[in-house]
Amino acid sequence: MTEFKMFEGCTIGNRIPFIEAASRKVFEKVGIETSQAAFSCCPDPTGMKSFDNNAWLTIGAMNLCLAEAEGKDIISLCNGCTNTLRGVQHQLKHDSLKKEKVNKELAKIGKEFKGTIDVKHFVDVLQEHLDKVKGSITKPLNGLKVACHPGCHYMRPAEWMESDDPMRPETLKKLVAASGATVVDYDELVLCCGSAVTNAYEEHGLANLKNKLDSIKNAGADIICVNCPACFQQFDTRQRDLSKKYEKEYDIPVLYITELYALAMGYSADEIGLKFHRTRLKSILEKYGL
Amino acid sequence: MSIDFEFRKLVMDFHQGSDLIKYCYQCSRCADNCPVTKVSADFYGTTGYNPRNNILNALLGYKDLIFTEDELIIWGCTVCDTCDEVCPQDIELTEIFTFLKNQSIEQGKGPEFIYSQAKAIFDSAKAIPSQPAIERRREQMGLPAIVIPDVNELQTLLKNIGAAKKLK
Numbered sequence: 001m002t003e004f005k006m007f008e009g010c011t012i013g014n015r016i017p018f019i020e021a022a023s024r025k026v027f028e029k030v031g032i033e034t035s036q037a038a039f040s041c042c043p044d045p046t047g048m049k050s051f052d053n054n055a056w057l058t059i060g061a062m063n064l065c066l067a068e069a070e071g072k073d074i075i076s077l078c079n080g081c082t083n084t085l086r087g088v089q090h091q092l093k094h095d096s097l098k099k100e101k102v103n104k105e106l107a108k109i110g111k112e113f114k115g116t117i118d119v120k121h122f123v124d125v126l127q128e129h130l131d132k133v134k135g136s137i138t139k140p141l142n143g144l145k146v147a148c149h150p151g152c153h154y155m156r157p158a159e160w161m162e163s164d165d166p167m168r169p170e171t172l173k174k175l176v177a178a179s180g181a182t183v184v185d186y187d188e189l190v191l192c193c194g195s196a197v198t199n200a201y202e203e204h205g206l207a208n209l210k211n212k213l214d215s216i217k218n219a220g221a222d223i224i225c226v227n228c229p230a231c232f233q234q235f236d237t238r239q240r241d242l243s244k245k246y247e248k249e250y251d252i253p254v255l256y257i258t259e260l261y262a263l264a265m266g267y268s269a270d271e272i273g274l275k276f277h278r279t280r281l282k283s284i285l286e287k288y289g290l
Numbered sequence: 291m292s293i294d295f296e297f298r299k300l301v302m303d304f305h306q307g308s309d310l311i312k313y314c315y316q317c318s319r320c321a322d323n324c325p326v327t328k329v330s331a332d333f334y335g336t337t338g339y340n341p342r343n344n345i346l347n348a349l350l351g352y353k354d355l356i357f358t359e360d361e362l363i364i365w366g367c368t369v370c371d372t373c374d375e376v377c378p379q380d381i382e383l384t385e386i387f388t389f390l391k392n393q394s395i396e397q398g399k400g401p402e403f404i405y406s407q408a409k410a411i412f413d414s415a416k417a418i419p420s421q422p423a424i425e426r427r428r429e430q431m432g433l434p435a436i437v438i439p440d441v442n443e444l445q446t447l448l449k450n451i452g453a454a455k456k457l458k
Contacts, residue, residue, distance in 0.1 A: 010418040013436050017424060021431040040415035040439035046369040047407040047417065050391040050400075053304075055453035059411075059444060105450055109443040156371035157382070166375050192325050192370035200365050200401040204339070207329035208368075273431055 004075035004120070005067045006034035007085070010041050011229035012077050018273030019229065023077055023122065023258040025272065029265050030132040032125060034075060037066045042081040045153060046196040046230075049084070054101075060088030061102045061113040073118040075125055079153035079228035083161065085119040090160035121154060123227045123257065124163070127171050133178055138266045140180025144288050146260070147184055147221035147252075148172045149212075149235070151228040152192050175257055176225050179264040186219035188212050193234040206242055209234065213242065213250050222284050224254045232256060236278045253281040263290050291352060298351035304389040311349055311386065313379040318342050320373035320383055326366045339366025341373050341383055348386055356390060357397065364390045365401055395456055405458045412448055412457060415439040 012019050027034060040059060041048070049056040064085060067074050076082040092099040093115050103112055126133060150163075150172045158166035167190055173183045191212050198205025213235075216224060226232050232254055239250040254277065255263075262272045269290065274281050284290075305311050320341040321327045331338030339362055347355045356363060364387070373383040394400045407417050414420070420436060428435065448454040 008436075010416045014416060014418040014420050014424055017428045017431060017433055020428075021433055024433070036434060036437045038437045038439045040441075040444050041411045041417040043411055044407060044417050047404055048411060049388055050369075051395050051404050051408045052451075052453040052456065053388055053392055054451050055408075055448055058447050058451055062443070062447065105447055108450060109446055152370040152372070157374050157384070190372070192368055192372070194325065194368055197326050197366060197368035199403045201330075201362060204326055204330045204362075204366065205368075208325050211325070211329070273427075276427075 003033040003035055003072060004125075005037045005070065005072045007039055007042070007063075007074050007076040007078075007081050009076065009078040009081040009229065011233065016229060016232065016276070018276045019232070019256045019259065020077065022256060022262040022267075022272040025267060026126075026258045026261045026265065029136040030126070030129045032075070032129065035072075037070070039063050039066060042084040045080050045084045045087065056084065057088055057091065057098065058102050058105050060084050061092060061106060062109070062111060064089060064115075064117065064119075065106065065111040065113055067117045068114055071117070073120060075120050075122050077122055077229070079121070079151045080230055082119060082121040083153035086160045087157075089115060089119060121163075121227070123150075123154065123171055123175065126175055126257070130174070130178060133175070133261065137179060137264045139264055139290070141260070141264050141288065141290075142180050144181040144284075145184045145220060145222045146176050146181045146225050147186055147216045147219055147223070148176055148189070149193065149224055149226050149231055151226060151231040152190075154227060172225065172227060172257060176260065179260055181260070184219045184221050186215045186221070188215035191215070193231040195230040195234040198234065198238065206238070206245055209238060209242055210246060213239070213252065216252060217250075221252060222287075223281075224252055225257055225260055226254060227257050239279050251279055253277065253279050253284055255281075291354060293351040294353040295351055297353040298349070301348045301351075301386060301389060305382065305385060310379060310381050311345065314345050314349060314381055315379070316342060316346060317378060319376045319378060320345070323372050323376045325370060325372070326368055330362065330366060338362065341367070341387070344390065345381065345383060345386060348390065357394065357399075361394065361399060361401070364394050367391075398458075408453075409457050412445060412454060413441075415441045415444045
């Protein structure tokens with residue numbers, strides 16, 4: 001069995017660890033083995049990259065070096081971290097000048113980027129283990145209507161994310177369907193959650209979020225399923241602000257795909273800390289006997 | 291309005307060693323599909339955030355039209371990479387926008403959250419520093435403690451490449 005280096009990322013590790021808890025439980029059920037490493041911030045492809053692109057490349061390469069030292073691939077729980085680590089790797093492999101420049105800096109801390117490991121988004125690893133996933137479902141989520149939101153950085157830019165499709169992604173839908181739940185399609189599937197712009201311009205961020213959530217509401221979804229902590233937080237914590245601003249009720253609960261799986265694999269809401277969600281799940285869980 | 295040739299050169303150099311940007315024919319597929327343009331701008335891009343305008347002004351070297359009082363012109367980008375995907379000329383618009391944002395930071399401008407995140411990463415090697423309450427929650431949920439990264443190494447890198455001095 002291959003062991004991955006776990007890259008939980010800053011948001012999941014240090015703010016919403018209940019998502020890591022659900023993810024580790026699901027990984028154990030399907031036989032995905034992981035170990036830890038002293039990774040720093042990936043760093044953020046919307047924050048640090050905008051601050052200083054060279055810093056983004058260099059710190060990203062430093063993290064890749066840690067996994068290279070053990071000869072193990074990285075499994076990331078976050079779209080942003082996956083995007084950074086794959087993007088840094090892609091750019092350094094295709095631009096020898098950049099690679100030379102970064103390695104000159106890394107040499108000062110005794111490291112060298114070689115490009116010998118792979119970085120995987122956990123959704124793609126789960127997809128590879130789909131039979132094992134299906135075999136671990138003991139409580140199929142029959143009837144639960146799920147709107148999927150794979151998130152921008154899971155699939156774009158296509159040249160380095162290499163997901164199934166940058167504008168018509170199917171993988172998350174397939175994973176949700178494997179739980180027994182019903183995937184509901186909606187018009188704005190690939191629309192950004194707007195996390196980055198909301199941090200700088202709340203007015204525009206919330207207007208965008210409204211476009212997204214109106215589409216999801218119109219499709220009649222019970223919950224939104226995500227695979228990125230930034231998207232998770234955008235939906236989970238900002239629906240209340242949206243309701244206030246537009247005087248319309250927005251309260252669709254959000255589940256990480258690994259939380260959804262944990263429920264379908266028989267874990268209780270308490271065991272995976274669903275009480276820490278801001279948008280309450282209680283009525284949905286009761287409705288489906290979870 | 292004047293052409294800044296040095297700025298033009300920097301834009302061209304940044305674009306991954308390629309000069310695809312010069313093939314932009316202003317078709318506007320980027321703005322048509324931009325989620326922030328949709329909620330902030332009029333059709334011609336005379337207000338709000340407009341990626342098509344940014345590419346035109348970057349390509350022509352109209353630096354003064356990009357770095358104005360209204361930082362939304364640059365920082366309205368939510369980094370969704372949709373424009374990159376729909377561009378018929380394969381221009382990596384988001385890479386150009388990264389360059390514009392980096393330049394904005396060089397001038398000491400840009401949103402507060404960008405600076406506070408960079409500071410947190412410099413101080414703790416994490417964008418979100420560890421807190422005792424979350425550490426306890428991790429333990430209660432049966433999660434292993436986070437392995438502490440080497441802050442000194444990260445600070446050495448950020449100082450040597452000149453990023454540390456841009457912090458506020």
